[in-house]
Amino acid sequence: MIHWRKKMSVDGGVIDQDHKHLIEIINQFEKFAERGLTREQGMEILFTLKFYAKTHFRREEGLQLWVNYPFYEGHKKEHQDLLKQLDELIKNVETDSDTPLGALAFRTSELLQHWLLDHVLHSDLKLSDYIEESRDLEDLKLIKS
Ligand SMILES: [Fe+2]
Numbered sequence: 001m002i003h004w005r006k007k008m009s010v011d012g013g014v015i016d017q018d019h020k021h022l023i024e025i026i027n028q029f030e031k032f033a034e035r036g037l038t039r040e041q042g043m044e045i046l047f048t049l050k051f052y053a054k055t056h057f058r059r060e061e062g063l064q065l066w067v068n069y070p071f072y073e074g075h076k077k078e079h080q081d082l083l084k085q086l087d088e089l090i091k092n093v094e095t096d097s098d099t100p101l102g103a104l105a106f107r108t109s110e111l112l113q114h115w116l117l118d119h120v121l122h123s124d125l126k127l128s129d130y131i132e133e134s135r136d137l138e139d140l141k142l143i144k145s
């Protein structure tokens with residue numbers, strides 16, 4: 001189970017809300033995995049995760065453009081890789097009938113936790129300084145005007 005913590009805060013706003021929601025979906029998958037989920041239930045959660053991750057990545061990339069984030073291209077590529085990894089996980093759950101479903105669900109749940117946390121803690125957090133900086137600039141503009 002993942003818990004969102006203050007040290008994970010990127011913008012104190014919509015990006016944090018997105019991350020919290022993504023964590024919720026991953027925790028939901030883990031809960032189902034522990035209770036013994038059907039393949040269909042697992043797939044449903046993974047598709048929800050994929051849909052929300054896509055929406056979130058788009059939002060985050062938009063924010064990066066807005067604050068002139070210099071590592072935009074590399075970060076966008078990371079998002080694309082994450083979606084590719086998620087597609088592979090979905091394919092595994094869909095087609096791997098050799099591995100018992102419980103074991104497969106457990107492995108998927110572990111991978112999902114890394115999938116999100118590694119990215120948020122190592123890449124998304126770098127964005128927070130740039131957001132801070134552009135907020136300061138906006139404040140300055142307001143003071144001057
Ligand atoms: Fe990101």
Ligand SMILES: [Fe+2]
Pocket residue numbers: 019056060120124
């Ligand atoms: Fe993110």
